[in-house]
Amino acid sequence: MFTPAPNPPADLDPSQNIWVPVRSGTVFVEPGAGLVHSEQAPIEAPTFFLGVMDGAGVYAVDLHESSDEGDLEPVHLRKLYGRIPDDEWVIAGRAEQIVNYERTHIYCGRCATPTETNPHDRGKVCPNCGHMAFPRLSPAMIVLVENGDQVLLAWGRQFPGRFFSTL
Structure with missing residues (x-):
């Protein structure tokens, strides 16, 4: 379970760190896997503590000024949905949000x-x-239109692949 926090706790085990490198809506993941799990950041770049997940420190890595992506695979945040566990996808979204906030403030x-x-x-x-x-904070209202056992889904031209959503 992920718990957001502004600062790392004193008893955090650095060998369990989770790193989320991001650049403009793109998340860089282990090829064929998910978020980066390692003691050290995978790329030399500014980092921001996000919180703790199952005892591991979770950090965003800002790649906006770096062209070095190492061996990591770039995946747009929306395309990452369903490819990694939901709690990791939420963390990836938070990483993008915090990096954007840090860059614009x-x-x-x-x-x-x-x-x-x-x-x-x-x-x-x-x-x-x-x-x-x-x-x-960007609150949103989501509506699910039902008709018996059917639901109305929408698809936008900007959606990657066959990605559908509720209204």
Whole structure:
């Protein structure tokens, strides 16, 4: 089970780390497998702690400034659905969200001063004007249209392959 956290606990075993390298909606996974499990990050790049899953530290790796992907396989986040366990897919989505947040909140949105990370949550604080920013929440409403034992599914041109969704 994954538990989100802003900072790693002191008793975390580094030999069990899970790494989620991401770049613009693409997740880099072990070829033919899933998320990267290793003591060290698979690629030298900025990392962000996401939380703990079954005693292992989970980290996002920001590959936006790196062209080195090592031997990892690039897979779009949507295409990863159903290919890895659901809890790992949720972690991959969170990694993309946090990397995007970290990249877009380097400077204060109010006065353009470099922000500082709040040590006890994911907030970014401006030391100049005190403005605070947090990762965006994007609530959604999902509707399932039923008719007896049938359901209405939708397909969008932007969907990869034969990926269908509810409305």
